[in-house]
Amino acid sequence: xxxxxxxxxxxAYSLVVLVGVLIVVFALAHLVPGDPVRIALGTRYTPExxxxxxxxxxxxxxxxxxxxxxxxxxxTGNLGVSFRNGDPVAQVLAERLPATVSLAVVxxxxxxxxxxxxGIYAASHEGRLSDVIVRVTSQFGVSIPDFWLGILLISLxxxxxxxxxxxxxRPLFDDPAGWLRHVILPGVTVGxxxxxxxxxxxxxxxxxxxxxxxxxxxxxxxxPPRVVTLRHVVRNALVPILTITGIQLATIxxxxxxxxxxxxxxxxxxxxxxxxxxxxYPVIQGAVLLIAVLFLAVNLVVDVLYALVDPRIRLS
Amino acid sequence: MRRPPMHAGPGPEETDMRLVAAVFAAVLVxxxxxxxxxxxxxxxxxxxxxxxxxxxxxxQLDPQKTSAYFSFEVLENVFDTLVExxxxxxxxxxxxxxxxxxxxxxxxxxxxxxxxxxxxxxPCTAADVVYSYRRVIDGKLAxxxxxxxxxxxxxxxxxTVRITVAHPAPNLLTNLGGFKGVAIVQRRNVEDGQIASxxxxxxxxxxxxxxxxxxxxxxxxxHYWAGAPRIPGVTFRFISEPSTALAALQAxxxxxxxxxxxxRVAQLxxxxxxxxxxxxxxxxxxxxxxxxxxxxxxxxxxxAVAYAIDRPSIVxxxxxxxxxxxxxxxxxxxxWYTPYDKYRHDIDHAKQLLREAGTVxxxxxxLVTSEYPQTVTAAQVIADNLAPLGIRVTIRTVDFGTWLDExxxxxxxxxxxxxxxxxxxxxFYYAQHHTGGAxxxxxxxxxxxxxxxxxxxxxxxxQVRHQDYAQAATLIxxxxxxxxxxxxxxxQAWSPRLTGYEARRDxxxxxxxxxxxxxxx
Numbered sequence: 024x025x026x027x028x029x030x031x032x033x034x035a036y037s038l039v040v041l042v043g044v045l046i047v048v049f050a051l052a053h054l055v056p057g058d059p060v061r062i063a064l065g066t067r068y069t070p071e072x073x074x075x076x077x078x079x080x081x082x083x084x085x086x087x088x089x090x091x092x093x094x095x096x097x098x099t100g101n102l103g104v105s106f107r108n109g110d111p112v113a114q115v116l117a118e119r120l121p122a123t124v125s126l127a128v129v130x131x132x133x134x135x136x137x138x139x140x141x142g143i144y145a146a147s148h149e150g151r152l153s154d155v156i157v158r159v160t161s162q163f164g165v166s167i168p169d170f171w172l173g174i175l176l177i178s179l180x181x182x183x184x185x186x187x188x189x190x191x192x193r194p195l196f197d198d199p200a201g202w203l204r205h206v207i208l209p210g211v212t213v214g215x216x217x218x219x220x221x222x223x224x225x226x227x228x229x230x231x232x233x234x235x236x237x238x239x240x241x242x243x244x245x246x247p248p249r250v251v252t253l254r255h256v257v258r259n260a261l262v263p264i265l266t267i268t269g270i271q272l273a274t275i276x277x278x279x280x281x282x283x284x285x286x287x288x289x290x291x292x293x294x295x296x297x298x299x300x301x302x303x304y305p306v307i308q309g310a311v312l313l314i315a316v317l318f319l320a321v322n323l324v325v326d327v328l329y330a331l332v333d334p335r336i337r338l339s
Numbered sequence: 340m341r342r343p344p345m346h347a348g349p350g351p352e353e354t355d356m357r358l359v360a361a362v363f364a365a366v367l368v369x370x371x372x373x374x375x376x377x378x379x380x381x382x383x384x385x386x387x388x389x390x391x392x393x394x395x396x397x398x399q400l401d402p403q404k405t406s407a408y409f410s411f412e413v414l415e416n417v418f419d420t421l422v423e424x425x426x427x428x429x430x431x432x433x434x435x436x437x438x439x440x441x442x443x444x445x446x447x448x449x450x451x452x453x454x455x456x457x458x459x460x461x462p463c464t465a466a467d468v469v470y471s472y473r474r475v476i477d478g479k480l481a482x483x484x485x486x487x488x489x490x491x492x493x494x495x496x497x498x499t500v501r502i503t504v505a506h507p508a509p510n511l512l513t514n515l516g517g518f519k520g521v522a523i524v525q526r527r528n529v530e531d532g533q534i535a536s537x538x539x540x541x542x543x544x545x546x547x548x549x550x551x552x553x554x555x556x557x558x559x560x561x562h563y564w565a566g567a568p569r570i571p572g573v574t575f576r577f578i579s580e581p582s583t584a585l586a587a588l589q590a591x592x593x594x595x596x597x598x599x600x601x602x603r604v605a606q607l608x609x610x611x612x613x614x615x616x617x618x619x620x621x622x623x624x625x626x627x628x629x630x631x632x633x634x635x636x637x638x639x640x641x642x643a644v645a646y647a648i649d650r651p652s653i654v655x656x657x658x659x660x661x662x663x664x665x666x667x668x669x670x671x672x673x674x675w676y677t678p679y680d681k682y683r684h685d686i687d688h689a690k691q692l693l694r695e696a697g698t699v700x701x702x703x704x705x706l707v708t709s710e711y712p713q714t715v716t717a718a719q720v721i722a723d724n725l726a727p728l729g730i731r732v733t734i735r736t737v738d739f740g741t742w743l744d745e746x747x748x749x750x751x752x753x754x755x756x757x758x759x760x761x762x763x764x765x766x767f768y769y770a771q772h773h774t775g776g777a778x779x780x781x782x783x784x785x786x787x788x789x790x791x792x793x794x795x796x797x798x799x800x801x802q803v804r805h806q807d808y809a810q811a812a813t814l815i816x817x818x819x820x821x822x823x824x825x826x827x828x829x830x831q832a833w834s835p836r837l838t839g840y841e842a843r844r845d846x847x848x849x850x851x852x853x854x855x856x857x858x859x860x
Contacts, residue, residue, distance in 0.1 A: 061743050071479050108399030109535045110551075118551040174582050182586045189587040190578055192553055287392075287578040289552025300710070301398065302740055 026327075033326075037319045042094070044315045045308065049090050052304050059106050059302035080106055093308065102312070103305035105298075112309035115294070120313070122192050123290040126213055126282070127275040129206050133214030134221050134271060139264075141218075142225025147252055149230060157222065164219025173212045173285035180208060190287035209286040213279055217271045224267040228260035235259070261332040269325035276317040388556070389570050389837065389853055392578040392587060394598040396552060399535040402522040403471070403480050408759065411519055412597075412848045413555055413575050417458075418522035418540035421449055421468065421500075421515050427674070428621075428762055428845060430512040434463070434523055434541065434564075435500075444507035444799055451498040455564050457525050458545035465494030471523045472502075484770070484777065485514040485521050488796070507797045509804060513763035518847070543568050543851035553577065569839070569854040588613055588832055594855065595833040595840070597848070601659045604830060611835075616842035617661055618829045623668045623767075624657075624713065624757040626721070626822040627781040631749055639696035641819035644753075645682045646689035647728055653720050654825045657713040662827045667812050668758070668767045670826040673844075675764045677809040679816055686727050693728060703732045706751035710739035714755040717824070721755075746780045754780070757827075762845060764808040768792055772811070772820050783820035 060077045077083050081092075096103060102112035145157035181189040187208055193201035232238065233256050241255045242248075278292020291310055298306040329336045397410035402418050405411070423433040435449040455463040472492045475483050488508040493501050504511060515521055528539040538546050543565070544557035558572040576593065578584040584598035589612065599607070599615075607615045628635040628644065635641060650664040663670055667679045693699050705721065707714035715736050722732035737745065745751055761767050770776045773792050774784040791811035798804040815821060831842045839852040 058740060058744060061740060061747070072481060072483075075479060108397075108401075109532065115551050122552070170580075174580075177583060177586045181590050181592075185590060188592055189590055190583045191576060191592075285580045285583055287553070287576065287580070287583060289550065293552055297396070300738060300740075 030323075033323055037316075037323075040319060041312065041315055045094070045097070045312060046090070048308055048311045049086075049093070049304075052299075052302070052307050053086060055299075055302070059304060097312070102309040105306050106303045107301055107306075112305045115306065116291075116309055116313050119289055119291050119294050119310075121194060122288055123276060123278065123292075125192075125195060125202065125206050126209055126279070126288060126290060127272055129210030130213035130217055130275050131268065131272045133210060134217035135268065137214070137218035138221035138225050142222045143229055143252065143257060145222070146226045146229035146233065147248070154226075157226070161219045161222040164215055165223075167216070167219075168281075169212055169216050169279070170281045170285050172215065173209070173282055176208050176212060177285070190285075192287075192289050209282050209288050212282050212286075213275055217275065221264075221267055221271060225260070225264055228263040229256055232256045232259045258332065262329055262336075265325050265328050265332065269321050273318045273321045276321065277314045386571055387855065388572040388574050389595065389850060389855055390574050390576060390593045391848070391850070392576045392584045392593045392596040392598055393848075394577070394579045394581070394584070396577045397555070400538040400546065400549075401524075401529075401535040402519045402538070402540075403475055403482060403524060404535070406481060406520075408846070409577075411760075413557070414519050414522070414538065414540075415542075415847045416544040416557060416573060416850055417538055417542045417546055418519050418524070419455075419542050420519065420522055422512050423516045424513075424762060424845060424847070426841065426843065429674075430516050433516060434468070445504055447502045447504070447511060448495075449500045449502070451500065452564050453498060455541055456562055457528075457541055458539050458560060459525075461525070461527075463523065463525075463541050464497045465500045466497075467525060468492070468500045468523055469494050470526045470529075472521070474524070474529065475521060482520040485517075488514075507799050509799050509801075510763040510765050510796070513766075517762040517766070518760055518845070544573055547572070563851070565851065568851050570850070573850050585832070588834065591834070593834075594837050595831065597829070597831045599830045599832050601661055601830065604659060604661045607832065613832050614835055614837070616829065616831045616833075618831075618842045618844055619663050619670045619672060619826055620829045620844050620846055621670065621673065621761045621826070622757055622759045622846070623665065623670075623761075623826050624717070624755065624824045625668070626753055626755050626824065628753045628819065628822070629749060629751055629781055630784075630820075631782045632752060634696065634698040634700050635752060637696045637698065638818050639692045640698065640700060641822070643689040643692040643696070643728065644725065644730075645819050645822050646685045646692065647724050648682075648721065648822065648824075649684045649724050650824060652724075653717045656720050657716050658825070658827055661830055662825045664825045665823055667816055667823055668761075668821070669764070669812070670844075675767075675805065675808060677812050679813060681817065689728055699728075700730050700752075702752075703730050704750075704752040705732050705734050706742060706745055706754040707734060707736050708739045708742035708756075709736055710742070711757065713757075713827075717755055749780070749782075755824075760845065764804075764812075765792075765796060768808065768811055768815065769796070772815050781820060783815075783818070785814060785818060785820075788814050788820075 060073055060080065060082060081089060093103065100113060102116070104111055105115065141157050141161070145154040148154045177189045180187045188205055191205055193205050195202040238251060238255055241251045278290060278295055280292035280296050282288065283290040283293045291314060295307065295310045298310065393409055393412050395409045397405065397413055398407045399405050400410060400414060402410070402414045419434045421433060421435040422430040425431045434452055434455060436452045438447055438449045440447055451465060451468070457463055469492050472486060472489065474480065476486050476489065488504040488506060488511065489502055490505050491503040495501050502511070523541065524534060525539045528534045536549070541564070543560055543563045545560050547556040547558050549555045554577065555575045556572065557575070559568040559570060561567045578587060578596070578598055581598045581600035584593070584596045585600060585603065587593045588596055604615070604617060607613065626648070628641050630636045654660060654662045654664050666682055667677055669675045669677065703725065705718050707718045709715060718732070718734040722734060725732050746754060758767070758771070769792050770778040772779060772783055772788055774789050788811050791807045791814070795804055795807045795811070798807060816823060829842050829844065829846050833840065836855050836857050837853060838856060839854045840850065843849070
């Protein structure tokens with residue numbers, strides 16, 4: 024029951040956050056200089072065509088009226104249609120979401136697979152050569168520009184070895200093998216960069232817990248080092264690790280534009296970027312709304328997991 | 340000290356929470372696939388389709404409404420016009436098999452090709468032609484200026500269209516067929532609101548589907564009036580990163596691309612594994628000074644700037660040499676080309692002109708846009724070029740929407756931009772240089788130029804028309820209404836497997852005669 028009350032409260036709180044996000048996005052999108060109607064007409068602008076299109080898109084109404092009607096429609100799942108091509112925004116987002124979630128899941132799993140062992144290993148060998156190697160490598164990984172890493176991976180695995188496709192995307196349930204072949208290179212690019220950041224967090228979290236009195240007690244009562252590390256140290260270091268994992272996951276879900284561009288990946292990041300450039304308000308608003316929902320969902324999962332790994336944390 | 344329990348079996352609450360976590364995880368994983376588009380058509384390399392990579396996604400697929408080149412790259416293969424440009428850009432029959440012009444030059448009668456059908460099988464008749472033109476004219480669509488001379492369009496029978504014009508219109512054919520912005524569309528497709536996302540045309544390929552951010556697939560139209568294409572279809576992929584597109588071509592994943600890194604052109608020329616085409620285009624890039632603002636209204640000040648500009652450096656910086664410097668708009672090799680080389684890089688002469696003008700501008704606001712990176716790059720060379728004259732150039736880089744606003748409201752001293760997709764000389768000059776012209780943002784006005792451009796619109800003697808435009812172009816450059824810089828090249832690369840395709844100077848991408856031989860590497 025506690026969990027249900029918690030979820031209900033979080034849901035209400037999330038709705039407030041979403042409305043707030045929408046207000047900010049709505050205001051920002053309209054405050055940014057540049058007129059979507061003029062952009063749509065481009066160099067073929069005439070005053071008559073301008074007025075006609077402006078009226079047809081509802082942009083000649085007061086901003087507050089536009090916002091209220093947007094909210095009303097959004098509440099029923101109608102996110103409007105794109106200014107550029109009249110496609111329903113909800114449908115465009117539904118087409119982009121699987122690619123973004125694919126990339127995020129593969130990237131974050133890979134990052135965890137690398138960062139957890141590397142961070143724990145480095146922390147338990149603090150100051151030794153292996154620790155230095157892990158630290159230098161992760162520093163290197165943090166500093167690498169992701170587009171450069173992506174192009175490097177393409178030239179090695181696609182152009183030279185011919186093992187994997189350079190770019191593109193296949194839906195998981197249409198073509199699982201194709202999905203896997205296409206997701207590997209962008210997934211590795213995103214995963215390696217995230218792993219570099221997360222390794223440093225895992226290492227310092229583990230180090231911090233290792234200095235605790237109960238760890239010393241566990242050691243002095245003769246538990247083998249491996250048991251101490253896994254059962255006492257890592258379990259207690261999980262909370263900060265979860266935090267950084269959640270942040271990384273949410274960041275990738277919000278769009279990794281550079282990686283999406285390099286691998287021609289049809290994710291949300293490129294959609295937002297192009298829509299901002301075209302001042303396609305409905306798509307910008309819908310995409311930011313979706314990204315905010317993903318952020319809140321990840322946060323919620325992380326909060327629930329906090330309580331799971333550390334019973335001292337109450338869901339309240 | 341209260342010591343937290345280190346390990347305990349799952350309590351009732353924990354089970355709850357684990358369940359919730361598991362459900363969330365499941366939802367996340369399901370989201371990967373559940374929203375996948377309904378189409379499960381696996382058309383692609385296995386099906387023998389030609390895979391072409393273009394550098395961006397079409398904004399919409401309504402040929403009469405889009406102004407994006409990415410859209411036209413695709414739609415060139417889906418739609419037809421009454422007439423169309425051949426390789427030399429002279430107009431030849433397309434949907435219209437032939438046409439007659441009345442002796443007074445005011446009535447054009449087009450005879451449509453028999454048996455042409457839309458991709459859904461319905462016939463394409465004179466009524467569709469009338470509907471298409473009326474939609475552009477009555478809807479005041481962006482391309483309405485192409486039909487500005489037209490006073491009436493009627494179907495006299497199913498296969499005959501009569502167009503009347505207000506005055507003799509020597510460029511009518513170019514305006515009707517120069518590009519797919521005045522394509523013949525299907526009324527039902529427009530009226531049910533589908534044309535922007537599911538266009539139906541009469542062209543060599545039919546639209547199948549679009550995957551947002553990924554690709555558009557077309558399938559061959561076996562009933563195409565000029566003969567069924569030899570390939571079963573074309574998939575246009577959107578790859579905006581040139582290194583990736585080139586890698587994909589070299590790896591054999593794609594067969595054709597126009598996303599070629601300019602800095603690699605020199606190196607690729609010697610590469611036998613791909614075919615590289617570098618063709619001069621009819622596009623041009625220019626500078627324009629705001630003649631509504633002093634001191635730029637003084638022709639000597641504008642000429643001083645023209646003498647200070649170093650064109651070869653700008654071409655090198657923007658295009659790595661894969662472009663042709665030009666002091667006029669129309670490139671060599673085009674039938675409308677006029678030789679002109681008044682200006683040279685000469686700082687002393689520029690200073691002399693400024694002295695004569697009696698005003699030395701000290702600051703210049705140069706408006707460029709990140710949408711076209713060449714303008715940003717060129718701006719830096721230009722700032723450097725103008726420094727010896729004592730002009731301090733402030734480069735203002737804005738996004739395209741802002742750029743258009745600023746241009747329209749005259750908030751600039753100088754701007755750099757290009758005109759793309761021009762065929763008839765009227766496209767090159769009228770809107771840009773006629774007094775009060777729709778695109779005359781620099782506020783240039785010269786009665787002699789106006790008279791010549793007006794005459795060019797009605798002159799039916801080709802030789803006289805050529806002279807009119809040569810004279811107008813010379814005046815425009817002499818008085819620096821535009822300071823023309825260069826014609827960029829069409830740079831395309833394709834696999835040696837691809838035959839029956841040529842790069843065109845109007846940048847139309849036509850795959851109707853393409854064939855794919857051999858296996859992918």
